[in-house]
Amino acid sequence: MNDCSQIDLDQELQADKKIVLAGNPNVGKSIFFNYLTGIYVSVSNYPGTTLDISSGKMGDAAVFDTPGVYGVGSINDEERVARDFIMSADIIINVVDASHLERDLFLTQQLIDLNKKMIVALNMMDEVKKNNITIDLEALEKELGVLVIPTTAAKNRGLDQVKNSIEKAVCGNDIFEFNSELKTEFEKIKSKSKNEAEALMLLEEDENIRCRYSELKDIPDLREEIYTARRRRVDEITAKVLTYDQNSSQVARKIGSYMLKPVTAIPMLLVLLYLMYQFIGVFVAQTVVEFTEGYLFAGLYEPFMRNLIANSIGFENFFGQLLAGEYGILTMAVTYIFGLLLPLVAGFYLLLSILEDSGYLPRIAVLMDRLLQKIGLNGRAIIPMLLGFGCVTMATITTRLLGTKRERIIAIFLLGLAIPCSAQLGVIAGLISQLDVFYILVYVLTIFAVYVLAGTFLNKVLPGESSDLLIDLPPIRLPDLKNVFNKTYQQTIAFVKEAGPIFVLGAALITVMQKTGLLALITRFAEPITVNWLGLPAATATAFVMGIIRRDFGAAGLTAIALTPAEVTISLITLTLFVPCIAAMMIMVKERNFKEAVYIWFGSWITAFVTGGIVNLFIF
């Protein structure tokens, strides 16, 4: 991205008036957005997982939902996106978490300093009450100089007042009224820039805005002075309007603090992982999949399809085989996607949405920080790593939230190498749960060892060191079920759209390779590796060829081959470490570059076969 770049607003929404929703992460902006526009968007609890901008219409005005930020600036992608929307807004609705006024008012004051017409929606008033906090609304309104409307969006309270008060938006009391030195500097720059908002950003050392004013020399660097003055002003306001009654003790707070004490937090995390395994690996991967794949698809759908093809274009020709043969597009590919993977992926996203919306994820980040530091990452990296168990492609994009380029390279490589995605994990869980504990341990420990060794190696080889953790911990909340289901549904649909075409293409490719004899040739040539080195039946080569297209496709291919427990374990280890899927590769090229993606690809080949062979030699 070039430094001066600006976000292109959707052409259709170039309305006369732009209303922008702005606020810290997890304050409920999206609920306001839905109310104002009537379009659903996903609301998530972890700072930084909604980079998509939602837009909609309210009468003649366009409404935009921006990513949650703690301030307007260019620290990360979220801020840059939010900044450009905020600066182009006609009216801002600032959604504030009333139970975190000290934190949230910093952004509010900054929006006021940008000289934007705005109103404040003081959200989560129910939590204020629960925590025995009193807020003097009139005093707050007077200090800020803008309209303040108390709301509890999750319970539908106050939303209508916000909607009806948009026209009453005004500019508030900026910090320059309280600081004559800064005011002088501000007036000087204001006369040279397009508007107040850009003048403020210039003084706050925002690189992108400064870049657009490259002809302006001698702009004073006043970010720290302005931030300090703003913080002082906010502290002054909160001192006037807030009264705490600290006697309250809350169940959610207690749980939150137990999640951060190693003695209680580690057992809690282990129990959680066990429950997740029971749900995905046992309930979904066996009970549900047995019904969907075994009964619905293999039992009812496939025979029906084969009959249909046999009676129309005939079964014993190339097209018949292509459509309904062993690797048929209409048989195998459809069964894999809908019968096998769909339930697994949906189950995984359901769990992840619950974790996200409950506020537990950042606490896992704190817990894992020390370990992740050892492989050159920090606690924040737990987010892309966990997301990677859902879909490596999506997780690769979220590595943007990591602080440095070095961390991104390490995270992307580890994602591509050792994190199996939900689709693959589901197939693996299904295969592995039939094995003894010993084989499961061998599998888990091998993958874990490779992950740690690769991370440690990269941490040693790449210059520099990991950056340190500094994150906000959102309160523990009971997730809103409607929101959780909606999010699961959207992500599952996205998965089918992404994986579907690749599966169909892959199935077609395998059929062509089989019919032309190429598959047999590869199987024979791969024999020294598969049979001698890995100790597997020659037929597993097919699964590896399938794995190049998609890893879960490969793992699914294994289910069709009869293997001993040791063979299952080795082939799963090799396939897990094997090349990332085509979609993930394309994203890696886009996010990093072609050279790094190719390194990752070949690095995975080598790691996969070397590790598989070592396990074969020493353990079995």
Place this chain on the structure above:
Amino acid sequence: MTLADMKHGNKFIIDKIEDKSTRLQALRFGISEGSEIECAGSMPGGPVILKKNLQEIAVGRRTAEKISVKKKGMI
């Protein structure tokens, strides 16, 4: 004394935050030099959790070592 020495339940005042970008980020979260803070937990060898009213922030160990603090009442 630095933030890294704080234990659960300790109450203290932030004296100095050396690193500029940490200082600026902390200002946004509501924590600045002179703030009265409570330690809400500390991972052995890992992050320290700060609490100011209802706001909780996790600070990595290395950063915590660079933030000097003083006990309440000490000047």
